Amino acid sequence: MIKIEQRQVRNTLSRYIRKISVFECDSHIEHKHRLIPSGCTYLSYNHKDIPTFVNSKRVKPSQKLQIAGPKTDQNLCVEYHGSLQQILIEFTPTGFYYIFHNSPGEYHNKLMDLSHFIPADTVENFAKQLMAHDDTEKQIEIIQDHLTEMSYQALPFCNYVEKGVKIIHGNHGNIQVKDLASAVHKSERQFSRKFQSMVGVSPKTYAKLQQLHYVIHLMNLKEYSSLK
Numbered sequence: 001m002i003k004i005e006q007r008q009v010r011n012t013l014s015r016y017i018r019k020i021s022v023f024e025c026d027s028h029i030e031h032k033h034r035l036i037p038s039g040c041t042y043l044s045y046n047h048k049d050i051p052t053f054v055n056s057k058r059v060k061p062s063q064k065l066q067i068a069g070p071k072t073d074q075n076l077c078v079e080y081h082g083s084l085q086q087i088l089i090e091f092t093p094t095g096f097y098y099i100f101h102n103s104p105g106e107y108h109n110k111l112m113d114l115s116h117f118i119p120a121d122t123v124e125n126f127a128k129q130l131m132a133h134d135d136t137e138k139q140i141e142i143i144q145d146h147l148t149e150m151s152y153q154a155l156p157f158c159n160y161v162e163k164g165v166k167i168i169h170g171n172h173g174n175i176q177v178k179d180l181a182s183a184v185h186k187s188e189r190q191f192s193r194k195f196q197s198m199v200g201v202s203p204k205t206y207a208k209l210q211q212l213h214y215v216i217h218l219m220n221l222k223e224y225s226s227l228k
Contacts, residue, residue, distance in 0.1 A: 016095035025084040039206040041096035041104040043089040049082030065114040069107025070200040104200030160184040173210030
């Protein structure tokens with residue numbers, strides 16, 4: 001059985017990281033599950049066996065540190081074979097853009113080696129530090145140390161995109177793009193282009209994904225009269 005736990009995000013990183021999750025299984029595991037579509041980007045570290053990423057083809061990464069772009073394909077799956085000890089860093093919708101100076105829109109439904117975004121020797125040193133420790137808490141500390149250092153060179157915040165994201169969340173995705181643009185005092189085209197560049201998906205798609213996650217939240221709480 002897979003054990004899933006949440007860990008604390010440092011206050012200094014809370015503008016960039018939404019959640020840290022740890023996935024562990026004490027015994028050998030053979031498991032496949034479908035990934036829920038998400039407008040966020042993720043950094044994963046697999047201390048033991050590396051899972052297989054399945055979209056139109058099967059991808060078995062060779063590196064332990066991976067970046068997963070926004071997921072809009074409802075058929076994406078992950079397969080676990082062997083031992084599982086994974087740390088998953090979920091960035092805020094714009095967090096990856098600020099820290100990595102890169103639009104996640106180029107990596108829809110893809111899994112990329114971290115060395116695609118930062119120098120290979122830096123990644124190699126990063127991985128060696130993580131592999132030197134079996135303790136998950138120490139690994140999380142090392143990851144947050146690296147991201148904190150990168151955050152010193154983060155791109156400046158774009159207030160109107162941040163406001164747009166906040167409005168989408170506040171309405172559980174039930175809002176039109178023209179109303180978002182009006183609320184942040186930008187043209188619909190200007191807002192949409194900047195939003196997609198930073199978040200990786202269009203504001204319309206992101207809003208639909210938030211609707212999906214809100215329905216899942218209601219299903220988990222069992223506090224609803226209708227899911228229509």
